[in-house]
Amino acid sequence: MNRIRRLLKIQIRNEKNEKLPLTLNTHTTRSITHLEDFSNEIFLEIFDYLEGCDIHHSFHNLNSRFRQLLTSSVLLKIQLSSETVSNVEECYKTIIIPNQHRLLSLDLTGSDIINDFFSYCTRNSSFGALQSIVLHRILIGELLHSDLKSLSNLLSLTVDRAVLLFEDVSDVYRMIFSLPVLKYIKMSFEVDFDLNDDNSINICLPVIMNEQCSKIEYMFIEHTCKFDGLISLLHHTPQLRRLICTDLQKADRKVDSEQIPTLLYLKNLRIDRCYIDFDDFEMLIKKISSQLEELCVRRDFDLTYLNANRWEMLITDFLPHLKRFTYNCFGSNSRVLKDRNLGEVIHRFISPFWINKRWMLDFVINYVVIYFSVCSTKKTCFDFGETIVKYPKSDEYVDQRQSSPTCELTMDRFLSSIERNQSFLRDCECIFNSVKFTHLTINCHEISSQILTQIIQLLPHLNSLHILSIWSIETSVLPPMSVENKITKVKLTQMTRMDNVTFLLSLCPSMEYFQEVDVYVPLLSYLCVNIPSNDEQLLNELRTLIDTKHLLENYTMRRINDNLILKKH
Numbered sequence: 001m002n003r004i005r006r007l008l009k010i011q012i013r014n015e016k017n018e019k020l021p022l023t024l025n026t027h028t029t030r031s032i033t034h035l036e037d038f039s040n041e042i043f044l045e046i047f048d049y050l051e052g053c054d055i056h057h058s059f060h061n062l063n064s065r066f067r068q069l070l071t072s073s074v075l076l077k078i079q080l081s082s083e084t085v086s087n088v089e090e091c092y093k094t095i096i097i098p099n100q101h102r103l104l105s106l107d108l109t110g111s112d113i114i115n116d117f118f119s120y121c122t123r124n125s126s127f128g129a130l131q132s133i134v135l136h137r138i139l140i141g142e143l144l145h146s147d148l149k150s151l152s153n154l155l156s157l158t159v160d161r162a163v164l165l166f167e168d169v170s171d172v173y174r175m176i177f178s179l180p181v182l183k184y185i186k187m188s189f190e191v192d193f194d195l196n197d198d199n200s201i202n203i204c205l206p207v208i209m210n211e212q213c214s215k216i217e218y219m220f221i222e223h224t225c226k227f228d229g230l231i232s233l234l235h236h237t238p239q240l241r242r243l244i245c246t247d248l249q250k251a252d253r254k255v256d257s258e259q260i261p262t263l264l265y266l267k268n269l270r271i272d273r274c275y276i277d278f279d280d281f282e283m284l285i286k287k288i289s290s291q292l293e294e295l296c297v298r299r300d301f302d303l304t305y306l307n308a309n310r311w312e313m314l315i316t317d318f319l320p321h322l323k324r325f326t327y328n329c330f331g332s333n334s335r336v337l338k339d340r341n342l343g344e345v346i347h348r349f350i351s352p353f354w355i356n357k358r359w360m361l362d363f364v365i366n367y368v369v370i371y372f373s374v375c376s377t378k379k380t381c382f383d384f385g386e387t388i389v390k391y392p393k394s395d396e397y398v399d400q401r402q403s404s405p406t407c408e409l410t411m412d413r414f415l416s417s418i419e420r421n422q423s424f425l426r427d428c429e430c431i432f433n434s435v436k437f438t439h440l441t442i443n444c445h446e447i448s449s450q451i452l453t454q455i456i457q458l459l460p461h462l463n464s465l466h467i468l469s470i471w472s473i474e475t476s477v478l479p480p481m482s483v484e485n486k487i488t489k490v491k492l493t494q495m496t497r498m499d500n501v502t503f504l505l506s507l508c509p510s511m512e513y514f515q516e517v518d519v520y521v522p523l524l525s526y527l528c529v530n531i532p533s534n535d536e537q538l539l540n541e542l543r544t545l546i547d548t549k550h551l552l553e554n555y556t557m558r559r560i561n562d563n564l565i566l567k568k569h
Contacts, residue, residue: 040069052076052103053085056095075102075129080117081109081136088113092120105132105156111163114138118146132156137190139163144171148179156184164189168202177205177214177236188222203229205236217241217265227251227276227284234261234288242268249275260287267321270296278304286318294324301331303339306372308348316353325359326375336370337427343434349374350407350435360406361435366413367424370431407435409459412443414451421451425458436461445469445494449503456485456507464489465508470500489513515563539564 038046043066047055055076059066076099085091096103097120108114114135121127130151135143140162148154157176169189176185189201201224216237221230221244228251234240240263248271266289274281274297281297299305306329315322336342349361354374364371415421437459442452445468452470456462465487487508492500492515505511539557542564546552554569 036065040073043069044073047074050077052078052099053080053091053095056099071102075104077105077107078103079107080113082113083109085113088116089120092116096121100127101129103127103130105134106130107134107136109136111137111139111142114146115142118142127151128153130154132158134158134160135162136160137163140165140169140172140189144175148175152180154179154182157182158184158186159188160186161188161190164191164201168204170202170204173203173233173236174205177216180215182214182216184218184220185216186220186222201225201229203232205232207235213238215239219243221245223247224249227280228253228255231255231260234263238263239265241265244270244272246272247275248273250277251280255280255283257283257287260284262287263289264291265289267291268294270294272298274299278302278307278310281305282310282314285314290318291321292319293321295319295322296324296326296328298326298328298330301329301336301370303341303345305329306345308345308351308354312351312353324376325357326373328371328373328375330369330371333368333370333424333427337430340430343430346372346431347434358406360408362408362410363431363435363437364410364412365428365431366411367415367420368413406439407437408439408441409435409437410441410443411455414444414447416446418448418450422454425451425454429458432458438462439464439466441466443468449507453507456487460485462487464491466491467493467504469494470503486510489515491515 055070055074060070061067078096080088080091082088096117100121106117108117127150131153133148133151133154133156135158138146138159143159143162148157157179162172172187176182176187203225214237217239219233219237219240219242221233224247225233225245226249230245230248234243238261243266260283269288269292276284285292285295297305305327311327315325339345346361357376359374359376362371362373362375415424438461440455440459440462442455442465447467447470449470452467456465463486467490469492485508488510490504490508490511490513492504501514504514539559543557546555552568556567556569558565
C-alpha cells in the first residue's frame, strides 16, 4: 500500500510541476503523464484495495487492456447493501454470476440481499475462489437454510448481528461446524425476543461418535455464552488456535474437569466479560491448554479474581509458555473503595513473581469508576530512545525502565469543586499508600494546579508525569512540595499559557526531560519537540540559532519519526 501511495503522490506532482521522472526499476526511467502509463502490476496492487463492483463499473468497458486484465488476473471483493446498490438483481446477473469463479470475498448486508445471493448464485454455480463471506443482519432461520456447504473453499465466515428469534443456537453452530474447510468464524446475534434472566443463549452440541470435527482455528463468540455451552463448542473444535468470547456466563449445570477438552493448538484466549466463578475459571485454564501464550480476562470487581497468589500458582504450574497476560477489573468507587483489605490485596501483585515477569500494574481512577489492570505490555507516552542500557560485567541488554516495578496511574473526570476533589483524593489514599506508582497521567483538560500539587504529594515515587493541560494556576495557595518528589520526565500535551511551564518547573525540581512544548528551558538536558518530518527548513533554522547564539556548547540533534530530540552533553 505504501508503494501505491508513493506512486500516486509522484503522479500528482507531475500534474502540478511539469513532467518528473519516475524510476520503475533500477535499469529504466520513464515519465508518467497518464494513468494508463502504470504497469499492470501496479494496477493489480491498486485493485486489491478497491471494491469489486466499483472496479467493474469503472474499468471493464474502458478499453480492451483493462477488460483483459480484469477477466484474467483480478480476484474481486464484493460489498452489497440496499443502501449502495439500486438494482440488486442486475448486479448479481451482470457482475457476480459472470465472475463467480473470480470472487474472493463477499460482504452482504440485509436479509433481501443475502437471500438473493443464495437464490441466484449458489444453485448449479461454481464459486471455487470464494474464501470469505460476511453476512450482516441475516434472519437466523435463513442462515440455517442457506447453501453454504456448496462453497467448497470457504475459509472465513462472519455472521454479524443475525436476527435471533429463539434462545437455542445449537443448530446454527452444528451447520457451521459441518463446513469442510472453514478456518475462521465470528458470530454475533441481535435478539428479537425476551431472553432469560441472565440474557444468555443456549448451546448444546452432544459429541457424536465418529463425527468429523471442524477445522476451525479462530473462533470469535461475540454473544452471551454459558460456561457449559462454551465447553460444548470446544469439543467440536480441536484445532482451535485463538478463542475470543465476549460474554461468558455461569453454567446451567455443574461442569466437571473431565468434561473440559484439552486443545493442543490453542495459544490465545480472551474473555471480555468473564462472569463464571474463579474456581470454574481456574479449572478451565488448568485443562484447556498448557500451550497458551496469551491470556486476557476482564470482569467486574470481584476479590476472588484479585487473589495474586492463586494467579501465581496457576500461571507457574499450568501456563509455562505464557508471554502476554492481561487481567482487568472495574467497579464503582463506592463498591471498590469501601473494602478495607483492598490495599493489601493490590500490594500482593508487586511480589517478585510479577516483577520478574515485568508485568505492570495499571489504574484508571475517576470519581465514578475504578479500573485495575495487571498487564504485560503497555505503550508509554514517552519515547526518548534511551531505554536500552548495558550494565557492567554483563553481556545482556536490559530495559532500564523495567528494573523495578512499573505501576501506572491515570486520573480523569475531576469535579469542578476543589473541596469535593480533595474529599475524593482522601478516599483513594488506601490505593495510593499500597502501590508505589511510578507514572501518572492526568487525562482531563480541567485540573487546577492546587489539585495537581496535592496528587503529586500523595504519590512520592513518581518518576514521570503526563498532563493534557493545566486549567488554572493558584500560586497563592500552593502547598509546599515534598522533598520526595522524584519526577524527572514531564509531558504537557497542550500549553495554554507560558506560566504552565514555570509551574511545572517548580512542581518538579528534578525534571530532566520535557516533551512536546517548544520552549527553551535551561535546566533541561533533554528536549523533545514535535516537528513534521518534512520540515527540514525549521530543523536547519533551529540548528543555526543554537550555534550562532551559542546557546549550547556540546549537543546532539537527531530525529525519531516526527520528534526532534535535542540532547545536551
